[in-house]
Amino acid sequence: MEQLALIIGLLFATVLAVGLGERLRLPYPVLMLLLAAAVTFIPGFPALHIKPELILPLFLPPLLFATAQRSSWSVFRIRWRTILMFAVALVVVTVAFVASAAWLLIPGIGLAGAIALGAMVAPPDPVAVESVAGRVHMPRRLLTTLQSEGLFNDAAAIVIFQAAAGATVAGTEIGPDVLLRFLLGAAIAVVLGYAAGWLTKAVTRFIHSLVARSAVTLVVPFAVYILAEELHASGVIAVVVTALEIKRRARPQDAAERITRTAFWDVVEMLVTGLAFGLMGLEMHKVIEAEGTAIFGMIGTAVTVCVLVVAVRFGWMYLAMWFGRRREGSLPPTRWKDVLILSWCGMRGLATLALALSLPATLATGEEFRARHEIIVIACAVLLATLVLPGLTLPWLMKVLKAHTTGQEEREAALVLASRAQDAAVAALQDADVVQDLPEEKLDLVRVRMKRLRADLMGAIPVGVKRKQRDEDRELVIAVQTIALAAARQEVLEARNEPDTDPEVADRVLRQLDLRTMMMPD
Template identity: 35%
Template sequence: MSPTLGLQLLVVAAGAVGVAAVARRVGWPAPLLLVVAGLVVSPVVPAVPLEPELVLFVFLPPLLYSAALDSSYLRLRDVKRPVALLSIGLVLFTTAVVGLVVHLLLPGLPLALAFALGAIIAPPDAVAAVAVGRRLGLPRRSLTILIGESLFNDATALTAYRVALGAFTGGTVDLLDSTGQFLFAAVGGVAIGLALAFAFAWLFERTRDSLVENTLMLLIPFAAFLAAESVHASGVIAVVIVGLYLGNRMHLRGYGTRLVSGAVWKVTDFFLEAIVFALIGLQLVTVIEGISGFGAWQVAGYAVAVLAVTILSRFVWVFAVTSLMTVLSRGARLAPTRQQSVILGWAGMRGVVSLAAAFALPPGILPRDRAMLLFLTFTTVIGTLLIQGTTFPALIRRLGVSSAQEQYEDRLAEAAAQQAALEAGLAELERLTGEQEGEPDEIQRQVIEQLREKSWRRSLTAWERLGGGTGPGGAETPSALYRRLRRDMLQAEREVFVRLRDERRLDDEVLREVMAELDFEEAILERD
């Protein structure tokens, strides 16, 4: 990377962080404001190239890994059917429909390149939709489907993209060979992801150092992505598998690892997402200059047609799949409601991966065709972000889709779990004190009583929300005794929360909240 490009990216990063900070302050969706800001300043600032390798090998792996790490494996398993239908079926359906429409609009464009464009713009980026949905209380099942789709759809789209480009350079499409490539990419990605997940889990068991573990965490997504891509497997799937596996076992790490990890990945997400969405808007001049040889109304018509087909194809697929799921489940309990289907259909905003794939088109393509493909990708990405992104909050409010009942159930489950954890903690305290020789002295009795009172206070707080040193002679000081006993109680309480999560009586989000509370308390114990 040249010094000039490095300086440009530094300026973009600083400006993007500033715009994102403003968006957070005023409560607007940061991705949309960043794209608009990029579009506004693009004509008056030097062109900032969007390097495909930078996006696919530097930005994409940590963003995918962070999303997988923070996702719920158990919830994703519950919605595996709709996620598979969207991340595989919808991507292939969109690729085919958009490819055929583009071929009809531009008969001079090779059919393989038309399908390549379909694969480029097929995968949505759920960052903006999930951010809005969480803020407005979108039901957890809908959010999980959107997150699951965004985790896996890039793998399908990039594989279809490679097959289409292979057909363009080779001149023919072998359906059997293409299917084999897709299966190898998927199975290879899963195998490499699991192998690395087991290896890193084994390593973490022997590290027990929060600083070292979180440093390794930063390297994991790049290692998984490069390992899979080096054998032509899916790097996307490998990263997601590692993230889901380690995220589901995060409770086995120390409290310091969890506390630091949460902060590290929040900063990483904020920084990288700010840059990539700003880069989208900054490509305006580059894209417009490439189509200078076409008529303005002609290319505008092409752009509108491709954007409309992209949006409509998602609605057609979502409602067709919803109807099929309703029939197969003999009722609508397992299938999304009509309101949720509309939400899923409208949450099809495209992102930077589509632009990166368009910029990565091989040099053998005619400049005129390349410029048109890049323009249609850019207008589709911008169109979905600005049209669907800006209207998404109003649509959620208009349909009255809410997670209020889920939030009440979460608080109820948390209160019940706190009660069970309290009993486990007190039982552990009784066991520990019963193992001491002789009767406890007055100071020890006071410490034990404080521990009991603190446990009861935390349990009562949950219900309200619903409506190491030594003293003289080698004896433990009161503070050391308190810390030792309380740490053992905290561990017993954690085991209860994890068990209830595994028994599906507590959601992963609630588990993370209560684990964070326990981790902060243990951190305070270490500081005392």
């Protein structure tokens, strides 16, 4: 009962942290981490015991799924170079630099143990990045770059970590088969994700309850992740592909389901994120307390690794900018501001903590894992340095660099998409039997309804449209709205999968259409 009470307390604290974060303009995940770490100093405060091997399966699937739902396949087709450069190559380079430093600075750690440490601290966490960077009005082009990187880099880091930890335990060396394992695991995960996306949409078509349909999308990420791991594939990639495929298969007639599911996932994401960061605070304090005064002897190495992690990311972003300037239509970073922001947003989080806690305690021979305590302390130091400091100072950095977005670009994109939706609705009505041979006064009513559709898309009612017209010619109005809204939703869904469309802008326009559909009289 004590464990359950502590979890409920963390969930309630999440709600309070969200409110406090809004008032202080600070990211609530960082507040949760600091709060959880602080309360553990209270004498008699209960400890929460979760097996390390359960942390990633419990928290990564829903949070990855929630983040991936805001993207689309077209984004990844455009940004495949970004994914390779940041989610794979940067992880490998970071592992190499950190492992080299650890091998030189930590006596007896061994090469495989040093590589395991590098894999722990290499991947920026998608949950941390989305929760912190998404709340400071960051330009969409930068936030999308961070999201694309964060959704896949855990896969590369986890494969490297498992190979390094396994080699240390067995007393062997890491072989070149790591790359083959990663590629094979990624391929299996993609196939599994496609199949899961298709199966999910097939199942939901047989379920009439909107609540049950939303619940299916909560169960699926866990099932896909666990199945992928059992097949020795990447659970991370499998969950991301599943989410993207489910969004691709969205249908125009699923308006009520989209509204229900969006609200459902907003609540799930907030509570799971808060709980995850709260657990980080509890676990980090537990690790630090267990080490006692020995920690002071590890500070120098920990600071060195923290500086190295930030420096490697900055250097990589600078190289990406330098090479990008030589190509037309290059993606971020394209200027110094981009380099600074993307470097400062390399926030470590859930994956770093989970991998640190899952480090084996003993070797196959029964000996202790060499330098295990120091590895865990350094990983926690990197987590704190790259999450808390950037999380609290990112708003200041954005202000100094004058990099805040005004939202004008997104508003213009939404206007273009709304116009496309209206054009599609008009075209559908022109071909519809319901408006053929209508008298002029009835056609005027149809035109008024089309003006109102455009106004709903842009969030306003146009001047001159009287609300009393809502009850005139009820059957004609319902027929016109049904045809127009269906065509408009179909157009927005198709636009969402196009390379030039921002998925989040499309989702906002689609939400207006869905709400308008649900407001229609029966």
